[in-house]
Amino acid sequence: MKELIFFNIMPAWLIPISLISVIVTAADKVKAKRVSRRVPEATLMLLSVLGGSLAMLITMIIIRHKTKHPKFMVGIPVIIVLQIVAGCAIFALTP
Secondary structure, eight states: OHHHIIIIIHHHHHHHHHHHHHHHHHHHHHHHHHTOOOOOHHHHHHHIIIIIHHHHHHHHHHHTOSTTOHHHHTHHHHHHHHHHHHHHHHHHHOO
16 A cells, blocks of 8 residues: 555645646746746646645755745745655555
């Protein structure tokens, strides 16, 4: 059961949510430059919580988007740590 969750189900969720997170983050950067309607910060944080945190953090650093906002540059690494802890707990508790 553990192997099914971690090697089949997790990547099937994490890969698409990570791609969505990268696309939405990059789109927000483009919108910021064009001074058009932006992606709400709550949406970016939600995508991070749903599993796109690592991809979003890497994207933000590469394209230098929201890197001066502590909410993102502290919050997303905290989310990553919590996700790792939760993943380890699920792995340890799954029969």
